[in-house]
Amino acid sequence: MPQLSPLNWIFLFLLFWVAVLSLSIIVWWTNKIYFRSESLGSHISKENKWNW
Template identity: 75%
Template sequence: MPQLSPLNWIFLFILFWSAVLSLSVLIWWSKKVYFQSQSLKSSNLKENKWNW
């Protein structure tokens, strides 16, 4: 396996952690939006439940 220069190691380090960070933010954002939509649906159901 060929040796990499220190700049390449730094680049790979930054690339790896930026990918991990972006994936975790994406997962967090999708769960956040899902729970917000669920809470909005449940609040709408609660509001409409007693509006006769």
């Protein structure tokens, strides 16, 4: 493994945690949007009471 300066190790550490945080935010956001659209779809289907 190459010898890195302490500043580069700090940058790698920060880059790793920024990547983990951004990936978890993206997963949370997509799940939030998916469940919101699902609940809206069920609300529309419950509103229509006639079987046309």
